[in-house]
Amino acid sequence: MAPRPCAVIGVGQTKYKRRRDDVTLDGLVREAALRALEDAGATFDDIDAIVIGKAPDALEGVMMPLLSLCDALGAIGKPIHRVHTAGSVGASTAISAVNLVESGMYDTVLTIAYEKQSEGNATWALSGGKSGGQGAGGTFAPWIRNYIARSQAPEHIGWMVAVKDRLNALKNPYAHLHLPDISIEKVRESPMLWDPLHFLESCPSSDGAAAVVLGNDDIAKKSGRPPAWVISHAKRTEFGQFPGRDTVRPQAGVECSEALYRKAGITNPREQIDCAELYVPFSWYEPMWLEGHLIAEEGEGWKMTDAGDTELGGSFPVNMSGGVLSSNPIGASGMIRCLEAANQVRGTAGEYQVPGAKISIGHAYGGAAQYYAMWMVSSELNPEF
């Protein structure tokens, strides 16, 4: 049997902000879930199974939180399971939910990812629960320096990404950071956190949740809403440390995108994909992922950024919603990328819509840049390339 076709038929997001102390964890996930159901024209009664994801439980101090969240998610009497694949989890949770629909066993599936970082200490948790840790930026900064050395990219590339994503975020009402006076000078003058990363080249710490309703082809055709067909998805994992590992362009990332493109029939990603939501928590990861996911040749990714190709209105827009640099509820960030890619091909991206977008990708990575999850969505079930 071939996989059953699967489409996004509804999406929901909370407002992302530093601290959502107006809601409990239950309230937070329910807010996103209800918005996704409303968008899909569905209710909890229509849902056959639920898949939830988030980064480590220690971020909020709740062990296996699906147990206490199931009431708020309308899951009583239903299947609900929890995915955890480090920072890639939001995207791998969405992919797990796609698997449920593609299996033919479940017609309509609700998937939710969240993080309420204000309830804990993210840098402590991201350092494996050890105090005095270097945090994610401390892990990635040396690899970024290595990228700069290898590609001979000029230092302003990182500043450009930081400004571009924050300007995009001004068009997205859900984005955490709204910095209307952002500029290259402000980024350059902001405090250095992990050389070469300045404060304004780093993602914020956010509270928030994102939800997606997925349906099979019958459900999608009946829903009356524009579907985003999930035409391909892929995941790859590699060890975080071993001699000779390429930490700038990890092989798992390369193979993940190869698998994604192969399944969809993509032979020229730069030309055949209209726009992308890539997981860019630190500015330099935009050119690194353009290369690492085969959208640009090696050493050429920064030139796309420099030429303005990745701007909204450019030839290959990246992170039209403002990206992880503007909102980062860690466990949800990957699902937000997938969801925003779907918004583009559904034509529901509002002020940050790429006109006529038909093919888009959502991407997330995690751990020591060792976990990858990507999906490709299309306005058509069987697009021709």
Place this chain on the structure above:
Amino acid sequence: MVSLAEDVAIVAFEQTPSHAHFNDSEPAMIMPCVNSVIEQVGMDRHDIDFTIAGSCDYLSGMPFAFVMNIDAVGAWPPVYESHVEMDGAWALFEGFVRLQSGDIDTVLVSGSGKCSPGSYREGFSLQTDPYVHAPIGLDPRTQAGFQAQALIAAGKATERDFAEVVARSHANAKDNPYAQLSGDLSVDELLAEPYLQQPLRRLDCPPTSDGAAAMVIARADKARELCDNPVWIRAIDHRIDSHHPTLRDLTDSPSARIAADRVGLHDGPVDIAELTVTYSPEEIILRDALGLNGETSVNPSGGPLTGSPFMAVGLTRVIELARAIRNGDGGRGVAHASSGPALQQNLLCVLEGDG
């Protein structure tokens, strides 16, 4: 019953003994299981299409603990892989679902947990609702005590019934080389023991255990190619009840009832049931919810009362059942996994021999 696109079978399985304390890392516990199942199917590990694991960071006391566990499955060259923060039985669920798409053939499933380094009562109290229950330390043993008391108050069971579950489980475990506890115990002796959590006594509760389990599952054609005696997974389903004990009838398990219906449990004989009976009263609730009668042998392995490596224990039930079917002890049976306090979430997996 859900119709399935693909027939799927267990083609290899392995478990560690249930250790009171495994004196090495979690990957070191998983690796022999993984190596064994890979060897059983005679495949290169890189030819496995998809790998999925179940474990829980909180048992190891470290965020991202599961990342270390990929050392045990091998992730170079890169692998197509995922992880659930749940018992390995839910990893099996996701692996089984993944095979239904029909585009891949084999899945490596594992589950692992080390309880011994920490206090699992303290850890598991963080499973409860963080605003009302966790602050008062409402741990699973306390909730199991509520459940036991509710059974007694409803006239559905007595302390003697609990002791009979314990005595039979320990006697059954005498033949199980993987069991941590076993022996001949008389019901009267057990009833003479002091309470640990009234009305529960020490052996009504599980031991602290470390352990791991792994299996390879495959689509039909591949399964026949890989082994002579595949054990077929006829159905798998899981359901959840409300988290709040006051919103539930603690003497029943509606989620297990739904799952039993969804897997078509009584569409054939149920020769064996391997149930995740973490506290002895749970067996009484599950027998009732699953409609099991005297024709079903319940926990011939001894079950979790004789060894309970959390996060592997549910997947181990599936393995114990598969082994019993391969040994000819029965033709069809059900394995059960549970998650959450007081049997909140329940998974059923129906297995059938290759007869």
